[in-house]
Amino acid sequence: MKIGIIGAGNIGGNLTRRLTALGHEVSVANSRGPQTLTALAEETGAKPVTASEAAKGAQVVVVTVPLKAVPDLPTGFLDGAAEGAAVIDTGNYYPQRDGRIAAIEDGLPESRWTEQQIGHPVIKAFNGTYAEDILDRGRPQGTPDRQALPVAGDDPAAKQAVRDLIDELGFDTVDGGGLDDSWRQQPGTPVYGNRGDADAIAKALSEASPERSADFRA
Numbered sequence: 001m002k003i004g005i006i007g008a009g010n011i012g013g014n015l016t017r018r019l020t021a022l023g024h025e026v027s028v029a030n031s032r033g034p035q036t037l038t039a040l041a042e043e044t045g046a047k048p049v050t051a052s053e054a055a056k057g058a059q060v061v062v063v064t065v066p067l068k069a070v071p072d073l074p075t076g077f078l079d080g081a082a083e084g085a086a087v088i089d090t091g092n093y094y095p096q097r098d099g100r101i102a103a104i105e106d107g108l109p110e111s112r113w114t115e116q117q118i119g120h121p122v123i124k125a126f127n128g129t130y131a132e133d134i135l136d137r138g139r140p141q142g143t144p145d146r147q148a149l150p151v152a153g154d155d156p157a158a159k160q161a162v163r164d165l166i167d168e169l170g171f172d173t174v175d176g177g178g179l180d181d182s183w184r185q186q187p188g189t190p191v192y193g194n195r196g197d198a199d200a201i202a203k204a205l206s207e208a209s210p211e212r213s214a215d216f217r218a
């Protein structure tokens with residue numbers, strides 16, 4: 001599969017490592033330009049590109065930059081993506097890092113905000129997963145206690161494509177509902193950073209409170 005990854009930090013770097021190892025054709029971008037990604041490219045075989053080029057022809061695009069950088073992504077960066085491409089948003093709102101975002105403070109789910117900024121539906125996934133777990137904790141399907149990730153989004157086909165990809169990476173998934181339900185997996189919720197199996201993740205999602213915890217408010 002052709003996959004474009006925008007953001008080459010903790011999460012973007014490790015997704016680049018694992019997805020190339022699985023044989024996917026990965027293009028990866030950061031803010032400083034492809035010339036700064038030669039080490040990651042040599043290590044993984046991914047193609048270093050600009051953020052404008054990363055989504056070209058991609059069936060899956062991963063947006064994995066700090067939330068405050070989302071509005072700075074190049075205009076039209078998704079225009080060349082494959083028809084029906086799934087766009088994964090791994091983002092979290094950390095007011096200490098991202099500054100105060102009034103709409104999110106007022107209750108808009110973080111991924112809905114990102115979707116509005118980029119003008120394309122997103123699937124929320126990986127946002128509560130430790131970056132190192134992407135490298136270390138994948139297990140074959142059927143492994144007892146296999147770690148599970150919640151996945152939320154409105155487009156059933158895109159959500160299924162993302163769930164299939166996460167399964168390939170070695171994790172179960174739990175349907176986190178539509179994007180309006182995605183507050184259930186935001187920072188401060190019981191599922192955030194939870195390494196449980198599918199049953200534990202489903203239970204944690206059901207126990208979430210819509211009230212943002214004080215640690216994640218400006």
Ligand SMILES: NC(=O)c1ccc[n+]([C@@H]2O[C@H](COP(=O)([O-])OP(=O)(O)OC[C@H]3O[C@@H](n4cnc5c(N)ncnc54)[C@H](OP(=O)(O)O)[C@@H]3O)[C@@H](O)[C@H]2O)c1
Nearest residue numbers: 007008009010011030031032064065069090091092127131
């Ligand atoms: N770290 C985790 O374990 C973890 C877990 C789950 C979710 N998340 C969330 O996932 C998102 C990414 O986290 P991270 O820890 O991977 O971030 P990070 O290590 O700080 O890396 C951010 C990446 O985004 C790139 N970037 C920033 N602005 C950009 C722009 N305008 N255009 C293109 N690329 C840009 C940076 O490029 P440059 O270096 O060139 O500036 C860098 O490669 C955040 O919202 C975070 O909260 C993180």
